[in-house]
Structures are given as C-alpha cells and as structure tokens.
Amino acid sequence: MSDFDYDLFVIGGGSGGVRAARVAAGEAGARVGLAEESRYGGTCVIRGCVPKKLMVFASEYAETVADAGAYGWDLKEGAFDWPTFSKRLNGELDRLEGVYRKLLQGSGVETFDCRATIKDPHTVSLSNGAEKTAKHILVAAGGHPVRPDMANADLGIVSDDIFHMDALPKSILIVGGGYIACEFACILHGLGVEVTQYYRGAQILRGFDEEARGLIAEEMKQRGIDLHTGTNIVDMRCAEKGEEPEGMGVSVQQVGEVVGDSAMMGQEDHGGGTRKGPIWVKATNGNSRVFDRVLFATGRKPNTEGLGLEEVGVKLGRNGQIEVDDYSQTAVPSIYAIGDVTDRVNLTPVAIREGMAFVETVFKGNPTPVDHDLIPSAVFTQPELGTVGLTEEAARDQEEIDVYCTSFRPMQTAFIGRADRVLMKLIVSKASRRVLGCHIVAPNAGEMIQMAGIAIKMGATKEDFDRTVAVHPTMSEEIVTMRNPVRSA
Template identity: 50%
Template sequence: MTDPAPQPTYDYDLFVIGAGSGGVRASRIAAGYGARVAVAEEYRVGGTCVIRGCVPKKLLVYGSHFAEELQDAANYGWSVENLKFDWATLRDAVLRDVDRLNAAYTNTLDNNKVEHFLERATIAGPHTVKLASGREITAKVILVATGGWPVMPTFEGAEHAISSNEVFHLEALPKRVVISGAGYIAMEFAGIFNALGCQVTVVNRSETILRGYDASLRDRLLQITMARGIQYRFNCGIERIEKQADGTLLTHLKGQSDPLPADVVLVATGRRPKTDGLGLENAGIVPGSHGEIVVNDLAQTACPSIYAVGDVTNRIQLTPVAIREGHAFADRVFGGKDTRVAYDCVPSAVFSQPPIASVGLTEAQAREKLGNAVKIFTSDFRPMKNIFGHRPERGLYKLVVDAQSDKVLGVHLIGPEAPEVLQGAAIAVKAGLTKADFDATVALHPSMAEELVLMR
C-alpha cells in the first residue's frame, strides 16, 4: 500500500489582491475561520468608496447643502451675516476623514491578524502572486478584489481633464466646471459644484441622464437641476480640450461651434474593472468584453483556485454588494457555509440635489415583463422642508405594483432625504409585501415617508 501523496504547502491559505470593501471583508471573515490570510494594496487601505468615492463625495454633498440651508435660515428666524465659503477648509476636512478611515481599515486587518503588503500584486500562477518588490508568495486560494477605475478619453487635450479620483484634491474652487457624462458620478458632482456657486455645464453623448433609473425620476431631476442653473449640452461629446495661456480651458464639443470655457473639466463617463496588467493570463483567465473577471455564482473564475468579488467582476458596482460578495466567499470557502448573494431588490441612490433612491423594477422594466398587468401609484408633493425656502421644487414618490398579485415590485423616490426613506421601503420590497400591506400601515406624520402609505 502506497502512502498518499503529500499535500502541497502554501505561504497562506488566502491571498487577497485589493484592500477595498470587498477584499477587507473577505480577509476579516476568512481569518475569523482560522485561515492564514494576507492582502496586498498598492495605494491605500479602504478602496474606492472610502478613499476616492462615495464617502468623501457624500461629505462634499453635506458641505454643499449648507449653501441652501443658510439661505433659508433667515426664514426660520436666524440672522446669519457675513457668509463666506472656503473650499480648502472643506477639502482638507474631507481628506482628514479619509486618513481616519484608512487607519481604521488598516486596524481592522491588524486586529484580525491579516498580514498586509502596501504594494502592487499580480497573478503569477494559479497559486502564486508576485509583489512589486519581486517577491513571490504562494496561497491555496487567491481572491481578486481590485475594484474599478475611471474610464478616461483619448481625445486631444484629454490630459487637461480630471477624473473623480482627482476632484477631491482641487487647489481652489473652480468658477466654471464642465462635466462629461450624466451618470450618477456626474450628476452628484454637478449638484455639489452648482450648490457651491460654480457655473456647471453637463455634456452628454445622449439626451438621457441617469440611464437605468425610472424615467419619472430622471425627468423630475432634469427639471429641478435646470431651474437651479445647471446647463446641459445633449447629444454631443468633447472633441478636444485646449489649454489657454492663463491656465483656463476651452472645451470644444463635437458638432458645435461655440467652445465652453472652463476652469475644470471633469470626465465622469463610467468606470471599468481594474484588471490591466493583473496577470490573469498566467492562470488561464480570459477577461470579459469590458475587461471584467468572469465568475460563476460562487465567485469562482475559470481557474478553480482564483476567485473575484466586487466591481472587478462588473456585476453590480455598489460597495454593499462587494461587501456581501466578500463575506459570502469567505463563508463558503473557509466557513463551510453555502452563503449566496441575492442580486434582486438591491437598493441604490444618487446623491444628486435633490437625491434619488430606487429599489426593484422601474415602470418600464415592469411593463416589459408584465405588459399591462402593472399598476402605478404616485405622490407628487411639495416637501415641507421647501416651504420656507421659497423653492417650487416638488418631490415625487412612485410605487410599481403587480396588478394581479398586488405585490410591490419597485419603489422610486426623488426629494430631500430620499435615500434615508428608501432603506426601509427596500426591506418591504425584498420581503414581497403588497400594496395592501403598505396601505394598512399607519402614516408617520408629518413626514415625507408617510407618502409611501398614503397613495391611493
């Protein structure tokens, strides 16, 4: 009788490439199951959301809201004199919070005994990663969680434009901002700069903003932002950027003779999976058509020992989704639990001004699926918050309902604090509650949220 072949030994049970939200969660949970874990991050621990995305951007949104709040203060009896805004103060406060969060995420790794390498790592083989220093490390399982990266154009003068990565580090508040794109990143920064007093022009290749969101919300946001002074150039793109002698920029648009003067040109036309130079070919992994890592429902790639989670897979590019994917991966591979991620009923928000929040099917999606067996309920109202502000802006809440089962298929909101209101409604949609369940719930008055249970 022959002895069984010795099992291969590895430096780690799990090596994670990328210390963003998904990678850190996977590392922590796997280490909690007793795995020997290491993670490599080439920039800062925390990932896009914490370092250069949703968290610092939301802080800028809060900062910009004070322009409106302070203007309204007099109508509430407050005397506010000598109003002045200092961009550097807000910028530096935001960057300090990024430093705090970077330290907090690093402490999370340390507290869970996860070793971390602050350098780039690439895949050298099915069980091998190579650090930028040249060191090669082996692992039984490799997890790729490198996230996404802004898509930048190749037109003449593109080097004068910035992406959402750099916008947090502007030396001064620009007077004129041209934003290329009309997705959530573009619309959020358009609202921020507009509220802070900048002249904002949004340039978009189509005539649709926030593609994928319910049309009623998109139309309402377009009306409100135009009334607030944001200008739009639809059905065109940037042809070239010309830098002037005084440092300002002339943005030439395709098919239009009048260039747009700007102090900053922000390109926000999307993000793509960050897989360039990652060495996927060394493990026989072929990227998808958008550069993404293709995985099955277990987050496993074509190489059985390599997995991927988060934006690098190009499924749903949201931080909470990446966290759930990282957690589920660790549960399955190291915890012996068959944890899966449900991709239906994932709520999302756009922190535009006013914000949008949605969960479930849009009206168009529901009609495509069910035909005429769809009921739509809406509440078009003036938020109480706006009454003393002398703004005619109106909120819009919308329920998409299956006419046969009475099940609420989607909830779509635009108005002050819409994301805060939606989280509770998302639970109801996920639970499969009906319009009758909404109707049977007593309203919380006075609130905007009560509109959800008063639609008839």
C-alpha cells in the same frame, strides 16, 4: 501544515477585500495575506462614497442662510473655504484608512503595501520582489475612472482628482450623464462653482426610472446647473491668450492668481495629465467656450490590466471585467473575484456581501451564491434619488403593472416659496400585488429607501403598504397613502 504560505491571498484592500480577508482569518481561522498598492479602504473610503458624501454635506449648506432667513432667523452669508474643508476631509480619510489597517491587523491578516500580480493559480508576485503561494486567491482590485478616447483628453480631470484640488475652479464643464457626473454637478454647484454639464444621451441617469430622472434633470436646471443633453465634446485644447472663461471675467493670465497657482497652472493632477490653465471646448451643438476645468465622468473600468489573469486562464469580459459564476469563482478554480473588478453591481455594500458569501462558500463549508436581487441604492444629487427594484419601464416589459405616483412641493420649502418638487412612486404587479419597485426623489431619499427596501425584499404587497399608518406630517407618508394607480400598463 499546508504546502502553501497562506490559505487565502487577497489582492486589493478595499471594502470587499478587507471584509473577506478579516472574516476568513478572524472567524474561519484561515491564514490570510493581503496586498494593496495604494491606500487601504479603496475607492469607497479614499476616492468615492465617503469623501463624496462629505462633499454633499458641505454643498447643502449653501441654501441654509436664505432658507433660515425666510423662517425668521437673522443669519449672515459667508464664503465657502475649500482649503479648510479639504484639510479636515483628508484628516478623516487618514483616520478611516488607519481603522482598516487595524481591523486587518487585529484579525491576524498579514499585509503587504505593494502591487500583487498572479504568476500561476496558486502564486502571487509582489512588487517588492517576493512571491507568496496560497490555496485560494481572491481578486478584489476594484476599478478606476477612464477618460474618453479623444485628442487632449489628458487636459481634463476624472472623479479621483476632485478630492486633490488645491482650490476650487470658478467654472467647470462636466462631461457625462451617469450618477457620478450628476452628483458632482450638484456638489460643485452647491460649493459655488459655475457648472455646465454635457451628456450625449437624451436624458441623464440612464437605467433609472424615467419619471424620476426627468424630475432630477428639471430640479438641477432650476437650481442653476447649465445642463445640455444630446451634447458632447468634439474638440478641446488649452485656451489661448486672451480667451476667457465665459461669464467669469477672468483672463487666462489671471486664472492662476484667482483660483490658486498650484490648482490651475502647470501642476500635475492626481491621476494623470498636466494642467496648463483654462480649457477651450467645442461642443456638438456648435457652441464653444472656455472653462477653468473639464471633468470627465464618462465611465469606469475594472483594474485587471497587468494582473496576469488571462495568462493563467481567468476569462475577462469586453470591459476587462473578471467573469465569475454565482459563487464568485473564475474559470480557474483556485481564483475568485469580488467587487467592481467583476463589474456586476458596483456598490460598496454589494462588494462586502460578495466577500462574505465567498468566505461562507470556501472557508465555512456553506456554499452561498451571491444575491443581487432587489438591491436598494441612492444617487446623491440635489434632490436625492432612492431606488429599489424594477423601474416602470422594466416592469411593464415583464408583466402587467399598476403605477402609483405622486409629485408635490414638500412642506419645508413650499412654506418659504421655493418651487422644489419631490416624487414618490410604487410599481405594483397586477397579478400578485407585490411591490416590484419603489422610487423616491426627495431630500434624504437615500435614508428613506433603506426602509422601503426591507419591505420590498420581504415581498410586501401594495395592501401591506396601505395597512401601514402614515407618519404625519412627513414627505414619506405619501408612500403609504397612495390609494389609486395613476396608470396601468
């Protein structure tokens, strides 16, 4: 028998930590303990991917009646009922958390519903007063959204809080231009909220393909989102008596009655801050107005504070992320880290892959570096963005390329006179003819990019795409019918 209580102790019950724990226990026969201080499922299941995607689905029904009418259906418009949706959403999250608990139990993992910190390279201290020893410790504690460093920032909410609102606001200001800000701008607009978005940069979705992000910005504005780039908040405070949310015709005294007392008037928000009614905001462009809510989507930070990591020799980066090697090992040989806490590629499937590679390396005798190359991903704006590989900007800095691109009005919405446009784009190496990147802006782009990602990961060339027969009539057929580059670089 080992001198340790466990072969592995995992800190964090999110997707990556749970996968590593149950595979190590169930397939490798390891004795595994796991501590989670909040809810099992982590960011993705409880306050990220899953509830957000369900909100995306809900928001997309807003245009259904008008579109169906143009196609000949006699449907009647109705109102969106947030409490009905919210109740069903919370029920689904409870179900999924139960699934995670059962998976751990079925694999023989011992779980602790409390906070764990690291005492030494082989010991964790639990907030219930116990101490546990382990040959290996895996930190999979995830990350959290942060508010900007400014006065009265606690008046705003963050992405975690969205899922806990008792009622939808009438108006909201979203501060930020990343995928979380843009996704919630589209979601809340689709649910009937008046959405204004400020982003201090020149264009939203920094880091994504320039042409793709430009089209998404245009489509968001066309749908009615009041998007302001090059703009930030310089001051914010509780609105004073008589100040009203612009365009809503609702005074400060009335807001609690209109959108629900518990949602707006002096209630504690999940994640921090006490609401005191509508918020007055002044922007860098000189404008000032009042919003029912302000959502900060201005960044996330790894959950490393107070874990005792640096005290035992684990190195942290500037953003608080745990520094690891290609095998997810920290500067302390017995301590590993995966997922958002390492701030490498903060995606749920990546955390799961990192967890699997960790088990292969440590418990199956098969050293497996984590593969972070050519990871497909999606941004669930309206329209969606699906992307894999290099952007045009990154590729042309690396080598000579051909760019194949087309933008058009899709059949489904063009038929009824909507101005929506989609984009299909391939970045191709001139030397090898390999497809270096694929970028799709369209409804269900996330579904399409998964298939394109397989081909690109396999090293497909542009001629491989050309040899593939198109599925007609579809939007995605354009990926295999573009014959001539629109430009070279």
